[in-house]
Amino acid sequence: MSYMPVNGSLVGRVLASDLFTKNGILLLPQDTVITATHVHILQKQSIWEVEVQDVWTEGTGEDISSQLVEMTADASAVAVYVEALDKTREIFEQTFQDVKPRLEQFSEIFCDVAGHALKQKGLFRSLYFLEGADSYTYRHSLNVGILCSLIASLLKWDEDRVSFMGTAGFLHDLGKMRIPKEILLKPGKLSEEEFAIMRQHTVYGYEMIRTMEGGSEELALCALLHHERLDGSGYPQQRKGDDIPIECQVLAVADMFDAICSDRVYKDRTSPFEAAQHLWKEACNGTLNIEIVAQFVRYIALLYVGAKARLSTGEEVEVILINQDEPMRPLVRRSGEFLDLRLERKLTIEKMIG
Ligand SMILES: [Fe+2]
Known part of the structure; x- marks a missing residue:
């Protein structure tokens, strides 16, 4: 094992340990064969030295290059995701400042990453290998946006509605920025009182999006109603069935799936297959839209x-x-x-x- 500077001489060497961003997200796993794209990603993350194994890569040129093509595709998409995550944190925090961000600024960040995620199965799959719970709200927002546009395309909605759903998913939990951190990040179960405060994020999100420059009532309603359930067991208005707009029913599926799959402060992540099983159970119990769940689960499994x-x-x-x-x-x-x-x-x- 030895340390090497992050530059062109690193190409072809094998990583000796997992590499994480400063936010704790797994950037490259141990045993990765370093490519030029990886070097670029590491430099962008201000990582200037890495530990490598004292062996060079084995195998035929052909099998190495096909491996590299695959890894490069994933790694560059992961870099886009990591960059979007940093920007998401920044812009979400700006909602407290005097000059509040416009809807357009949120859409810009989201569109880039959504394009990559929808085109590259690799990125989509690796979303659920990423580790670390600290940036949960930001990752969850990006992921739910991606999942919402994915579901909208599976339902064959037109392009405008697909992009509307992406933004709606990206912003659905914006109201959480107004929830005290000790409640938002509390490990373990919330008390009845804390949960009542937490539930307010739907109303806060509604107000923030409705009054945002470029925001709309329709988009704000998605934040307000994403925790409603078809049987009336949700919040904040206990709406039932068709009283919940179909867009919010899509959001509920995406939100629940990502929440179950992700690393959180209080639990380890679950596999997408287990999460899909859970969604299916919810749909059979009458809380989630069964047609949306059926289409989504089939797609996820195939992935x-x-x-x-x-x-x-x-x-x-x-x-x-x-x-x-x-x-x-x-x-x-x-x-x-x-x-x-x-x-x-x-x-x-x-x-x-x-
Ligand atoms: Fe939420």
Whole structure:
């Protein structure tokens, strides 16, 4: 193991340990073969020295270059995401200042990252490998924006509505900026009183977006109603069924999925398959729109074909085939043998690992 400066001489060397941004987000995992794009990303993150293994990469030129193409695609998209995250933190914090940001400024940050995420499955998949809970609200906002535009495209909504949904998702929790940090970041369960304060983020968000330059009532309503549930069990207005605009029903699905999948202050992240199972249960219980959940779950599951996962037994498996009737219980390969998770009901996919 040795330390090397971050410059062109690093290309082709292998990382000796995981590399994190200053916000604690995993930038490059251990064993990454460094490319020129990686060097650029590291420099942008002001990382000037890294620990590398004392071996050069093995394998044929062909297999290395195909690996590199794949990694470069992911790494550059991750860089866009990390940059958008920094800008999100900045602009969300500006909502407290005298000159408040305009809607346009939010959309600019979001559009770039959404374009990358929707085009590159790699980025989408790696959203849920990123680690660290400290920037949860900002990551959650970006992710929910991406998920909302994804669902809108799955529902075949037109381009304007897809982009509206992206912005609505990106801004849905803006009101949380007005919630005291000790409640927002509290590890463990909130008391009844604290939860009542937390619920106010929907109303705060509504007011902030409605009065923002370029904001609209329709967009503000998405922030107000994203915690409403079809059976009337949500908040703040306990609306039921069709009284909840379809846009807010989409937001509810995206919001719940990302919240379950992400690292948070008080819990470890769950695998997208488990999260999908949870959404399905909610839809069957009548709280979420079942058609939206069905389309979304099928798409998410397909995205993870070929990915490695850890089962509840701790064993490592590869996702091989998605079953049409139950996408969240795929066929997986466990060291040479195939397991149909539809038949192995006690097993669950606990974590995605690569
Ligand atoms: Fe929320």
